[in-house]
Amino acid sequence: MCHNPEWGGKTMSVYLHDIPLPEAQQRLIQALEEVGLESVLGVEEIPLDERALGRVLAEPVWARLSSPHYHASAMDGFALRAEATAGASPTRPVILQVGEQAVYVDTGDPLPDWANAVVPIENVEALDEQDIPAADARHPLKIRLREALPPWTHVRPMGEDIVATELVLPAGHTLRAVDLGAIAASGHTHVRVSRPPRVAILPTGTELVPVGQPVKRGDIIEYNSLVLAAQVRSWGGEAVRFPITPDDFEQICQRVQQAADMTDLVLLNAGSSAGSEDFSARAVERLGTLLVHGVAVRPGHPVIMGLIRRSQGGWTPIIGVPGYPVSAALTGEIFVEPLLARWLGRRPAEPLEIEAQITRKVTSPAGDDDYMRVVVGKVGNRVLAAPLSRGAGVITSLVRADGIVILPRGVQGLEAGAPVRVRLYRSPAEVEQTIFAIGSHDLTLDLLAQALSAHQRRLVSANVGSLGGLVALRRGEAHLAGAHLLDPQTGEFNIPYIRQYLPDTPVTLVEWVGRIQGLLVCKGNPLNIRGLEDLVRAGVRFINRQRGAGTRILLDYHLERLGIDPAKIQGYDQEEYTHLAVAAAVASGRADCGLGVMAAAQALDLDFIPLFTERYQLVIPTVYYESDLLAPLRVLMQDENFRRSVQGLPGYTVENMGQVVAQLPQ
């Protein structure tokens, strides 16, 4: 079944072989050229109405009619011969007889054959008998002019807009609203556009369940087909979603054949790797020709490309799309979009690119083109790109991404501050309206993000802990940092740390929320945990926050006070970056307890043992505190509705929200 020796002789030991991206694209195009599928698939003639919007012209539009198709008046006024006004002046007016020498015309009316100019109605005196002002300004007996007109004044000559036979729009143009007007004006009632490619989307995998069905452990909600279908649709294709096919080679082959027979492109989702249930490559080999198995891109390298022989003759290309959601979506962007563009006859999507500086050191596999998702914001005069999760399974990294940085093959990484080009997913205007919050995580930041979005601001928050936030402010990489750093000496929050980490930066320290920290334990508290003393008990597995997190400092402070040796706490070295991640670790059974806020416990239905109250404040460089960018934040902190929504989270108090605690350095 497996004819290509390159993939190995034994089914179980086949492994894909990555080739560079341009080579993979080239192989596909070449194969499509060989079977005559490299350009527009077909032409449709459709009526000229608003449904033509977004369609791509398959042929140029040449004007059939001129527009205007006659000499038209450009004003409401009187058509006349310019020669008849010769010599008119304020002191020596000319009087013309209406009917013989002048005729009233509305804007757009055709000029009488004998006329060659229009005088606007407001520039004449309309006269009746005895030269008294006319009762009806449009139908006087005479008009008096006090200015001479050059010929063709206030006339739209025939063809002013469009001359018959002119090119109105070239083939390959994607129709916009105004284009439809110009096409109509040039005498067309229909447009000839490229036929939208039909794309079959075949999700496969025994572990998949459709959206809307209850999920149990091990089930994976099948949403790649949704994302791929929406991508196809947004790129001008028609998506045909097939039901989930289980991991059964014969069933998969049958479905692929059926899909290939009825569409222009098959996207076979998952099974494209080389695992035990990865049947895609074998299916392509059985039903046609395997062109590529493995492309040197991350994420998404186990891409398959091939051609399926149609039952009715001819070929249908197939792309084996990797299963991880980020890989699947990027495979769409990298391979499917350009192919649809080719078949539609339009230009491929060209994302806007901007220059930015990467905020932290990143590494990259040297053999691959590495598609790194980043958030982008402008802090001061620098445009910054902060890398998001690199995991191929983290679809929120694509949702949150403002753009992609491609680390090309041969590049093993970048130092912090290195210049990069970002392919933007958002408009530069949105980037300008982005507030970068780097620091301690708090659930109220989600509420703030939601509230700010109604004020044309986007809050992008990176969770690096309170100290990390101060460091980010020092580096000029954030507009604000949430912090709740307890000073063991003074019992004060944040100020001593700001003095130490930001000695030279004028900052405004603003009260945000008071919140209760405590231990998150399983529902019913089966291990009967009551306080930090219990963490050293045998069989109690702790999940910690990362070094530099305010919660971690709080823990260490109290452990020291209580004389507890952290080395004796099982799991002290296991670190998570957010309260919710700690809660998730407990909820999943990976740990028995962790320190965090009450709201996180409630979110995942855990029990909560309250231990300490603390002050969570916003550290804002004063230049940003006073900026227009942050104006909506200042407004929201005083907004009763917003405060109520924060107060609604368990364990939070807002009575001092917005109060300026200190201006530093004093």
Place this chain on the structure above:
Amino acid sequence: MCHNPEWGGKTMSVYLHDIPLPEAQQRLIQALEEVGLESVLGVEEIPLDERALGRVLAEPVWARLSSPHYHASAMDGFALRAEATAGASPTRPVILQVGEQAVYVDTGDPLPDWANAVVPIENVEALDEQDIPAADARHPLKIRLREALPPWTHVRPMGEDIVATELVLPAGHTLRAVDLGAIAASGHTHVRVSRPPRVAILPTGTELVPVGQPVKRGDIIEYNSLVLAAQVRSWGGEAVRFPITPDDFEQICQRVQQAADMTDLVLLNAGSSAGSEDFSARAVERLGTLLVHGVAVRPGHPVIMGLIRRSQGGWTPIIGVPGYPVSAALTGEIFVEPLLARWLGRRPAEPLEIEAQITRKVTSPAGDDDYMRVVVGKVGNRVLAAPLSRGAGVITSLVRADGIVILPRGVQGLEAGAPVRVRLYRSPAEVEQTIFAIGSHDLTLDLLAQALSAHQRRLVSANVGSLGGLVALRRGEAHLAGAHLLDPQTGEFNIPYIRQYLPDTPVTLVEWVGRIQGLLVCKGNPLNIRGLEDLVRAGVRFINRQRGAGTRILLDYHLERLGIDPAKIQGYDQEEYTHLAVAAAVASGRADCGLGVMAAAQALDLDFIPLFTERYQLVIPTVYYESDLLAPLRVLMQDENFRRSVQGLPGYTVENMGQVVAQLPQ
């Protein structure tokens, strides 16, 4: 009927009163606030499928489920306890019993409760009895590892992507393909989105005929409703197009009432000015409240805004849209788009802006915000914005526009070279791929534009005549100029002029086409015109080309040779800028003859009297001739298909196309 004294007491003398744009927008918003129509009109719950694309979230999406919702293997391999691999090394491997200590898992499979790490299948030796390699790598008896694993290696912990209760997407977000995936992953099957506003579009005007009906003199093809409907659709609304209503006040009132009763917004097209058949303002006054009549924007100032009282109670806003197509489309952009954005709860469109230099002096009415359409291209290192026709009737000026320059109120004009901000309609990538051709007009440039568009290049041509083209090259404002300048002394084309006008610029002169110039006359040549001698005959009205045009130089050369005094030619002072415009002048009866190319005569079904053959050449600064930007031009000039298409135009020869005539200065 007309209650507002500001519009004048007598129906015929009412005239609109322009107010500044921000004031007009403010009046509308305030009125909408008073009647409770200032924000999202309603919420719909729709299933999570690809039709949700482009819809706007009416509420934030909070995660219901975590993703993954269990600890999942991130690789195909064996789940195990990390502790069991402690001390493993290449020389001291560890062997684990499959079943008890290790279990095969595919990517995405849940980890057994007792496991806390996964070793990829390719990193183990699968063993059977007597430690021989296992026949089935997934089901061996034992596995041998030569490396210790930290806990949670190759595991996607529960909540890695999404933790239940987290904010997935804020309200007001426009859904993209990946968003649908994240919403599905977070446990939703439906989304709550804003209801699309319904917009009624009412074309009015006795002179209008629908697209597709034969037009006679005075008829205007009604396509504004098509453009407005397409705009509404592209901005997320639903358009309801009404049939054309004639200029009858009662009928218009009836239709407006009907439209207001069934939609959220009425666009009443035309009749918004103050002419004799401009009923819109009066209709609004009768049926509700007139808020604004006249906004200080050009084109498009006679805008009307008001509220119509619904029969069933409540109010529907109405916008009276001016009739000129450019005015109508810009009214859509300026007033309708922001209103729809508000009703959908999304951000208004924010066009990308770039800096450019205006190519020529422009004037502007000081009292208005003036929306000037421009084409944009990059010539050398300068981004240039060349103004297009300012006529409100010229829809092709919007179709061809790469963007808009707003000359704000108070600005009376700009000098050539002044910096401007352009609101782009195209991507900056397209701007980079724009070839600016300024110079003599030739019909073959349309064919070239069409052919170049298939090579990812956009040809933008401005017709300023051959000499104007050389001047543009000298100013660095074009990549190439078409020229056919006959030197009376030498009989040579172009070279003497290039030496004079571009003494210091290295240029490559390339043969383009040979073409026949002659007199364009009415079908049947009723005045029996045979040559230039006939132009001085009484009753023969000539239409000329502008000074500096090659055709004009040709004419003057031959007139002088023949001893004909131009002052004796009627219409010698009437100038047009293109061959087709000359042809249109003859076809319409505005003139009896003009000098031009044969193809222009044929295009408008005129007779043609061939007089001279001439050489039309391309003058290209050598730095551009050799550039990547112009590479497709060099290819096309040698392309048989392209040459054939040019040869197909009457009166053209292409045998020397692409030949380099000279490199200057020599």
